Amino acid sequence: MNNNYAITANNLTKRFGDFVAVDNISFEVSKGEIFGFLGANGAGKTTAMRMLCGLSLPSSGTATVAGFDVYKQNEKIKRSIGYMSQKFSLYDDLTVKENMQFYGGIYGKSDAFIIKKTAFILNHLHLEKEANVLVKALPLGWKQKLAFSGAIFHEPEIVFLDEPTGGVDPVTRREFWNMIYQASDLGITIFVTTHYMDEAEYCNRVSIMVDGRIEALDTPSKLKSTYNAASMDDVFLKLARKAVRACRLNNWHETIFSF
Amino acid sequence: MRTIKFILQKEFRQIFRDASILRMILIMPIIQLVVLPWAADYEIKNIKLAVVDQDRSEYSRQLINKITASGYFNLAHYSSSYNEALHQIESDKADLILQIPIQFEKELVKENEATLFMAMNAINGVKASLGGTYLRTIIQNYNKNVRTEWIQFPRFNPETQIEIVSSSWYNPLMNYKYFMVPGILVILLTLIGMNLASINIVKEKEIGTIEQINVTPIKKYHFIIGKLIPFWVMGLVVLTIGIIISRVFYGIIPLGSFVTIYVFAAVYLLALLGLGLLISTYSVNQQQAMLLSFFIMMIFILLGGLYTSIDSMPEWAKWITRFNPVTYFIEVMRMVVLKGSSLIDIKYHLLKMVAFAVVFNSWAIFSYKKRS
Structure with missing residues (x-):
């Protein structure tokens, strides 16, 4: 495999019984890229992402993340990635500082690193005063920004973000994307799913999943010209209309993923 | 080692912030041990x-x-x-x-x-x-x-009469509290330990933080050990509270040594908490984990020899009691408290308990899957 790619996937597939959640997807993500992973509810985005993170075993196909094989080297992959799940990923009953300390600690970072990095993040997010506040007391937008900081605390090569801005107000979303750009400037590859098409415009490249397959993959501007659309919204609608899977599948996923 | 330190730090912080856990650890032993022995009596009166x-x-x-x-x-x-x-x-x-x-x-x-x-x-x-x-x-x-x-007796009593004079060894006054209190203490430890352990991992599943743990390079045994130790410490605290209460309220001073009790209890708790964590890895939500652990606990307690003597159970039930850690602990407690047995006297009990601990914990580590 090529060293210029952060992620490669080749005919990656995941089946749950008869149901094909992810159907032969192939793509590459270059190092340092902001890669948007779009699709309607139940299109298979989260399942694909979970396979790449080593949380779910693929049914067939191959994939590498940070140069490691998802089948055999999934524990090595975990050292190189950060992940922010759809569900809130910080501990509500720990303080801001304690959460940072915990995640830094289990990635094997030194005490000095943890102290320095925590101070940096708190300063950066203007959360110095809230350092010793329990996370459950923070508003959602702050929590999401904090969760993102937690996901890149150990300075991974790649960070996976699963709908990080769901339920967040437009101002905070804008701030959140600023943080993503800053992380990208540090050389971190960003793999992000979203439902907001304005956010898709911020990505270097975008893939659109429909019914478990990747229907389109290109830069936002090229996609708009290919599909003769004024905005990413239109591109998405044109593609997503082809979907035959019902949205209720989303619930069905949840029960499987809770393991 | 460093990883375990961070998990422990997190678990202890969470426990000390959870008022319901602290209440359970402090108030449950007091109520159970102060109230129950007066009512749970083998004698039938009234x-x-x-x-x-x-x-x-x-x-x-x-x-x-x-x-x-x-x-x-x-x-x-x-x-x-x-x-x-x-x-x-x-x-x-x-x-x-x-x-x-x-x-x-x-x-x-x-x-x-x-x-x-x-x-x-x-x-x-x-x-x-x-x-x-x-x-x-x-x-x-x-x-x-x-x-x-x-009635005037004939010179020789025509009916032979055998009179029985009995003496109760180890519990001369047949004080049933000496018999019940150590047993209730065991049940108490079982209840608290199993409950806390069985809902713990599943709670992280419900909140979703387990995903975040699974995506880190944390080792499975690190995670299980990190979960086990805090509850193990809590269990020993409960045991200590229980021993103090039985001393103050019932004047029960074990004939044997406290070392024997604590050594056995330490291994017992490892086995029990392993089972609790095992239940936790198999359950999807807290209700499931609670129901399952209650089901197992009922069997453990009813077939544990506290309320019914094991000797009078049918063969198949006796067979089940051999796989019941509670049975061994109740036996050991009574042996140490009433009879003054030492570690050497309970070595087979201890060995079996070590086996339980190894099996349950390895099983828990095995069944905890970071990847589905």
Whole structure:
């Protein structure tokens, strides 16, 4: 495999019984890229992402993340990635500082690193005063920004973000994307799913999943010209209309993923 | 090692912030150990007795006096009609009927023989059989008194009589609290340990933080050990509270050494918490984990030898008790507290408990999957 790619996937597939959640997807993500992973509810985005993170075993196909094989080297992959799940990923009953300390600690970072990095993040997010506040007391937008900081605390090569801005107000979303750009400037590859098409415009490249397959993959501007659309919204609608899977599948996923 | 340190730090912080866990650890032992032993008693008292006295003689009155004076029976009904007494049983106002027939006194004096009739309400089997036995003993005693008083013995007693004098070893006063309190302490430790452990990992599943853990390079055994140790410490704290309460309230000072108790309890807790974590890895939500652990706990406790003697169980049930960690701990507690057994005396119990601990914990590590 090529060293210029952060992620490669080749005919990656995941089946749950008869149901094909992810159907032969192939793509590459270059190092340092902001890669948007779009699709309607139940299109298979989260399942694909979970396979790449080593949380779910693929049914067939191959994939590498940070140069490691998802089948055999999934524990090595975990050292190189950060992940922010759809569900809130910080501990509500720990303080801001304690959460940072915990995640830094289990990635094997030194005490000095943890102290320095925590101070940096708190300063950066203007959360110095809230350092010793329990996370459950923070508003959602702050929590999401904090969760993102937690996901890149150990300075991974790649960070996976699963709908990080769901339920967040437009101002905070804008701030959140600023943080993503800053992380990208540090050389971190960003793999992000979203439902907001304005956010898709911020990505270097975008893939659109429909019914478990990747229907389109290109830069936002090229996609708009290919599909003769004024905005990413239109591109998405044109593609997503082809979907035959019902949205209720989303619930069905949840029960499987809770393991 | 460093990873475990961070997990431990997090777990302890979470435990000390959770008021309900702290309440469970502090208040549950106090209530259970202070209140329960007074009520959970093998002895049957306050048996409601209905007497059908059709003789109404001096002797029948004496007999009734003797029965009520024993302290086990309350005279609930007194009449001369059996049907009336039966009605008392039907309406649950009496547990036992003693019928003293007409001519009881006459026959006893003349024929040297008299018949009494006893009927019991067997809905509460223990009460009926124990009550029957008590009553029989009292009547026999009475019988003996009457004979010595009235009947001239021949020079040699025609009937051979064997008298039994008993002495209770290890618990000379047959103080049932010495017997019950160590057992209740075991149950307490089991309840708290299993409950806390079984809902713990599953709670992280529900909140979703387990995903975040699974995506880190954390080792499975690090995670399980990190979960195990805090509850293990809590368990030993509960045990200590329990030992203090049994000392202060019941004056129970183990004949054996505390080292023996703590060594065994330490291994026991590892086994039990391993089982709890195992349940947690198999469950999807807290309700499932709670139900499953209650189901297992019921079997453990009912077949643990606290309420029912294992020796009197059928063979298949005895077989089950061999796979019940609670049985071993109750046995060990009683051996150490009452008999003063040492570590050498309980070595087989200890070895079996080590086996339980190894099996449950390895199984828990195995069944905890970071990847689905």
